[in-house]
Amino acid sequence: MNDEILLEAKKVGMEFGGLKAVDGFDLQLRRGELVGLIGPNGAGKTTCFNCLTGVYKPTSGEVIIRGVNIRGLKTYEVSRLGMTRTFQNIRLFKELSVLDNVIVAGLQHARQTVMDDVLRHPRHYVEEARMRERALELLRIFKLDIKSDQPSSSLPYGEQRRLEIVRALATEPRIILLDEPAAGMNDKETEDLMHLIAQIRRDFRLTVLLIEHDMRLVMGICERIVVLDHGCIISQGTPANIKSDPAVIAAYLGVDEKSAEVT
């Protein structure tokens, strides 16, 4: 049961007018895994996410999520299969409060109808209270509950990133894709975040695919890492194997010397 494959990408390719941003991308995510997807900037990591979540229609290959081929599905339908994501360039609902950002994500599980809302039927009040409580509970885990009434755009950068994760969790996903959740954070914040990710993965029994371009960050928490360069998988395996793979070192050396100093 533990090897159940929740997400499978088969030879996924994505071209933008001749540029192969992703080429022959294969991936199998098993239940409960925490896999890192790393690679230098421009390697095609975000494009992979967009293909997996239905934002882009891949130009070739298949994506199967919990047994369903997502070809032809809309993004929201893919999300309702139990897979959700965060964005590298933060995409919160800026003018909505922190709380409302989270509530919106849980609405697919709401039980009242528009008519209940208009008539202010008792069901409306019960559901309002239930969703509010649930959202606050999630916010509490990420220590954002004290800011629940502020507009989300007023949060500092690091908290906006955390809020994106809370919002994603509110959809009650089985699989969560995190796109550079630590971007722009300092070392301390990053380390806290990585622990938090490991913790929610346990508590919510999630399967996590984590993008990070700085590979030191993911070494500690991922049990498996996939390395992407120029749209192709150049290496995959345990952190220890990745660290010493010459192809990986070369890819990182070619782009960014600092990130390569992991060995």
Place this chain on the structure above:
Amino acid sequence: MTDQRARGLFYRSLPSPFLATVALVLVGLIIENSTNAYTQDVVLWIFTNIILAVSLNLVSGFTGQFSLGHAGFMAVGAYLSAWCSLRPEFQALPDPLRFTLLPAIGGLGAAAAGYIVGLPSLRLRGDYLAIVTLGFGEIIRVTLLNTEAVGGARGLNRIPATEGWLEIGLSPYLAQFSIASFWTVLTITALWRIVHSQKGRIFLSVREDEIAAEAMGVNVTQAKVRAFVISAFFAGVGGSLFAHSVKYLSPATFSFTKSVDIIIMIVLGGMGSFTGSVIAAIFITLIPEFVLRPVQEITKVDLRMVIYSLILILFMIMRPAGLLGTREWNDFAWVKRLQLILSRLLNREAKDDSSNTPSPSEVS
């Protein structure tokens, strides 16, 4: 929350719309007895304009979809309602009831139009959507222009209006005023409650970021169609009230300029503020009639459009987000303080004071 407490809140939410309608009818009684027929007519137009403005605000201000076709939905409601009122089958219903129900028919017709326009065009965004809605408004106008059953270019004449209920002392004007009040309160209450509920947040999320909303499981296309249908319904209601208060319809009334008039109201009032739309609709109805017209009579030059445009330009320079931005009446600190004092006086918890318009933070 316990079921009992939820039921309590439900009962408490019931009276306010009725009280608001009754209060408005009392205002109507005063207006009937203290002003001339012309002023009385202008006051009726205020209701129509409020309904048109708040309903457009749902689509443009709250859902973020720029629509240039609101007058088209209004036209559908106006013509359908007028046409029905002229049919003999309709005379069977007693008078005040008939004219209370006609706006619903106009609204349903307009909602159907909203659905038809909505489905294919809502995959479009921004400028493209604006052009499609603009085209829709023109199609409606040209269709009416060429439909002899509703008078074609000559227009539709002698549209009946309620004759009141003289047995209980309800004059024709007061009856009309009451029907308009009823529908205005209903429109504002329904739209307010939709937007100020967790589900209504879907519209806002679409406005804020469509891609993120989709990724969170929001069916964005469906949300947009819903916003258009609800908005069109109330535009049709407004059109119906308009038809039976001016008693004459011409396709020219529902030109592109009418849509722009409504857009001006929501922009001036603040996109995303119902309160702003109501205030702007009131002023924009009154100013041309009671300020600009007298000015014209004194100066003998028609400066109305010039002054009007100048006011608009100045306003947009000084308050680009409109009068209230996205704030509502109960977002102001002094209102909150007043509410608190009132609820203390009434010896209730402040939190329980959720009338028909609870603020989001009070919905607990």
